[in-house]
Amino acid sequence: MTRFRCLQILLMCLLASVVVAQVQEEEIPSDDPVIEQRLANLSKELRCLQCQNQTLADSPAGLAADLRREIRVQMKAGKTDQEIIAFLTQRYGDFILYKPRVTFTTYLLWFGPFVLLLAGLYVLFRYIRQRRDLIHEQPLSADEHRRAEELLASIPGKETT
Amino acid sequence: MRYLIPLGIFLVLVFFLAIGLRRGDPHELPSALVDKPAPTFRLPQLKAPEQTFSNEDMRGKVWLLNVWASWCVACREEHQYLFEYQKSGVVPIYGLNYKDKREDALAWLGDLGDPYLLSAVDLDGRTGIDYGVYGAPETYVIDQSGTIRLKHVGPMTPDVWSGKILPLVQKLNRQGAAK
Numbered sequence: 001m002t003r004f005r006c007l008q009i010l011l012m013c014l015l016a017s018v019v020v021a022q023v024q025e026e027e028i029p030s031d032d033p034v035i036e037q038r039l040a041n042l043s044k045e046l047r048c049l050q051c052q053n054q055t056l057a058d059s060p061a062g063l064a065a066d067l068r069r070e071i072r073v074q075m076k077a078g079k080t081d082q083e084i085i086a087f088l089t090q091r092y093g094d095f096i097l098y099k100p101r102v103t104f105t106t107y108l109l110w111f112g113p114f115v116l117l118l119a120g121l122y123v124l125f126r127y128i129r130q131r132r133d134l135i136h137e138q139p140l141s142a143d144e145h146r147r148a149e150e151l152l153a154s155i156p157g158k159e160t161t
Numbered sequence: 162m163r164y165l166i167p168l169g170i171f172l173v174l175v176f177f178l179a180i181g182l183r184r185g186d187p188h189e190l191p192s193a194l195v196d197k198p199a200p201t202f203r204l205p206q207l208k209a210p211e212q213t214f215s216n217e218d219m220r221g222k223v224w225l226l227n228v229w230a231s232w233c234v235a236c237r238e239e240h241q242y243l244f245e246y247q248k249s250g251v252v253p254i255y256g257l258n259y260k261d262k263r264e265d266a267l268a269w270l271g272d273l274g275d276p277y278l279l280s281a282v283d284l285d286g287r288t289g290i291d292y293g294v295y296g297a298p299e300t301y302v303i304d305q306s307g308t309i310r311l312k313h314v315g316p317m318t319p320d321v322w323s324g325k326i327l328p329l330v331q332k333l334n335r336q337g338a339a340k
């Protein structure tokens with residue numbers, strides 16, 4: 001093995017250890033159970049920006065840990081949940097919220113399903129009305145009535161009334 | 162009429178899918194900080210820890226703040242280009258060394274060279290939170306009044322530089338000169 005190759009392998013090992021060091025950042029929970037409970041509730045509604053399909057509560061990413069630490073500090077300083085959410089959206093935008101705000105761009109998201117429901121109800125209503133028109137009764141004439149009696153009487157094994 | 166309804170539904174679907182496709186990289190989020198004042202920081206410098214660097218020091222200039230770390234793989238890809246950008250003299254580039262160990266950061270610059278005028282050290286990532294950093298490398302274009310005009314997430318490749326950063330910087334410089 002050449003010296004260069006050795007160096008390459010060594011470098012790869014080093015890089016790998018750096019990655020591991022990044023992931024295993026220690027996180028000190030607060031000694032106040034109220035804060036921990038509030039953090040647990042709040043961080044379920046926040047998105048981790050680094051791994052976008054996880055909540056801040058679940059994410060092991062370094063940034064998520066930093067943000068949890070920051071939230072603890074702010075809670076300790078007496079900030080309300082609303083103030084903390086405002087702090088985060090100012091920096092990271094609405095994207096950090098798992099529950100999107102009702103704004104012009106999210107109207108379709110929030111009200112689209114209800115519009116679809118109404119449209120569905122309308123279609124259903126029209127369909128039922130149409131069916132009712134189709135099956136309305138047509139009474140038999142006296143002549144048709146007599147023929148029906150005859151047909152029924154001609155069935156073998158059946159007695160006429 | 163029979164065919165119009167499914168066709169209409171299909172066209173609406175195509176419309177929304179097209180919007181989704183044209184949004185580009187889903188990891189690139191709209192920044193909440195564009196056109197807002199750059200958050201204030203005063204941090205120790207990487208190479209001269211006894212001295213500090215603050216965004217306030219840069220008032221009146223257009224400048225770039227480039228967030229980097231030695232553990233960041235994409236920063237390595239970007240690094241080689243920074244020398245050219247800095248050398249062009251169009252805009253000063255300052256570094257924000259994000260959540261890094263001092264010795265790792267210094268070794269990294271020692272290996273690859275140091276394109277930055279200086280780097281400020283954000284050891285615990287607190288300044289990063291203020292700037293809404295979620296994935297290094299990130300680059301902020303900050304104007305004369307200290308307002309963030311652009312945030313680019315990901316390596317500042319030559320395409321990004323000549324397509325996005327350079328035109329904006331030149332425009333800002335012209336506006337500054339006209340005032």
